[in-house]
Amino acid sequence: MNIMFSPTNGTAEISRAALREVLSQMQHPFGAGDAVGVKLHWGELGNHSYLPPVYAREIVKWLHDLGARPFIFDTTVLYSGGRRRAEDSLRTAAEHGYTREFLGCDVVIADGLDGREVVDIPCDLKHFKTVQVASVIDSAQGFVIFSHFKGHLGTGFGGAIKNISMGFASRAQKQRMHADASPVLLKRRCTRCRICVDVCPTGAAQMSGDEYPEYDLETCIGCAQCIAMCPVMALKVFFSSEADVFQEKVVETAAAVWKRISGRTVLVNALIKISADCDCLPGEQEIIAPDVGFVGGYHPVDIDAESIRRMGEEPLTRTNPHIPWQRQFSYAGEIGF
Ligand code: SF4
Ligand code: SF4
Structure with a gap:
């Protein structure tokens, strides 16, 4: 396991320095001229716990310094609010400061303006034989998976696994995961x-x-x-089925995506503003743990496990006591993810 960690005391300046430190240690696969997608979540309209864009800007600067051509992306979502349609989502991104002017790169919706730029990729697993994801998976040369680590009412925690699973999934695939x-x-x-x-x-x-x-x-x-x-x-x-099934479906989608992007992807988890629930929710979220720092790595399961180790399990089990999030790790092991 090859993991990098840099702590923060919770101030914005130290947190930015911590992120720069993790990036500086990264053994990246990116070549000059590569189009590199930075997958992140810019927060639902009205959400207050999303990551401010200063961190994404650090990653964009790092990629520019490497000679790559970065862009920021997310995908359309199932529910009503400020991110269901691509144009609404881009407006929400801009409202939260995720603009070309501030970041220095394009901000795009990776499954297309109508949510139909998707590809089916094989996985042949228990719940899914194929998974449907944004076509960016094949059009970009590399990825930085930048995840806001926090609690989640369905998966117990949200980090890198969830970011490449729900985060890359088409609306149809999101629905397939949520169907139970x-x-x-x-x-x-x-x-x-x-x-x-x-x-x-x-x-x-x-x-x-x-x-x-x-x-x-x-x-x-x-x-x-x-x-x-x-x-x-x-x-x-x-x-309607075992709660484990939802965890397994999220892991299967992540595993299929990972098979396609590993070797051209690095990952960073931000353990700051650790909220009880997802940035998909509008409104104020309870902060369940103090800021910890940034964890970098080369595999989503490793980086999420390390993030939980750094933060401690207690905030997750206290916030969502009935969610069997541990199943994500055991199932990842069972399917060789
Ligand atoms: S979970 Fe079902 S009932 Fe609730 S908002 Fe979504 S579609 Fe409607
Ligand atoms: S209190 Fe909750 S469940 Fe009841 S009507 Fe309002 S939103 Fe729906």
């Missing part, structure tokens, strides 16, 4: 505010009059937007 998840209502908490109905992208969440909301599992795509947006946490994730 649906909301279940805790009536005693529900205030009947209708927010879950308003944010549901498929009309699966419905309310008539003053009744409690209901969720049509035939049309539910498992995007968890309602669960995330409920202001009183009256909705929980219910997995």
Whole structure:
């Protein structure tokens, strides 16, 4: 295992220096003129815990200094909000400071303006025989996977594995991974505010009059937007199959992507602003651990394992006690990822 680590005391200046230190130690595969995609998450509209663009700018500068041609990218998502359609997502990116002017490179949606620039890649695993991902996987010469390490209500934690899995996946592949998840209502908490109905992208969440909301599992795509947006946490994730299945599907997609991009990819996890949940959620997120620093490496499973070791497991198990996130590591081992 070849891992780099540089600590921070939580100040922005030291954090930037820590990232530069990790990059300076990286044995990168990039050649002069290579188009190198920096995969990151610029945060949902209204989210406050996303990584500010100063860190991406450090990576872009590092790549420029190597002679590469960097670009920043993300993909379209399933749920309503500021990133479902490409033009909305780019507007959200700009609102969060991810602009060409600030970063010094293009900011793109890697599955195309209509979400249809995708390719199917084989994997022949238990849940998926193929996975569908953004076509950037074949058009770029290399990648930097830059992941904001934090908690997550579906996967327990979000780091490099999730960033190359959900992050590269087409909307259809995202849906295939989420297909077993649906909301279940805790009536005693529900205030009947209708927010879950308003944010549901498929009309699966419905309310008539003053009744409690209901969720049509035939049309539910498992995007968890309602669960995330409920202001009183009256909705929980219910997995129609074992909760392990979702972990395994995320790992299978990541493994298929990794098979295609390993050898031309390096990874950095940012263990700062470690929030309880994903940057996909609007609003204020609880910070569950103090800033730790930056972890760099050459394999997503190694770098995520090292990130958890550095941060400690307690914040994850405290925040999402019923999510079997450990299954990601055991299943990765079983499928040779
Ligand atoms: S968002 Fe939450 S509180 Fe509001 S109606 Fe839906 S379940 Fe009930
Ligand atoms: S009901 Fe299903 S589709 Fe609608 S927001 Fe909730 S998880 Fe997403």
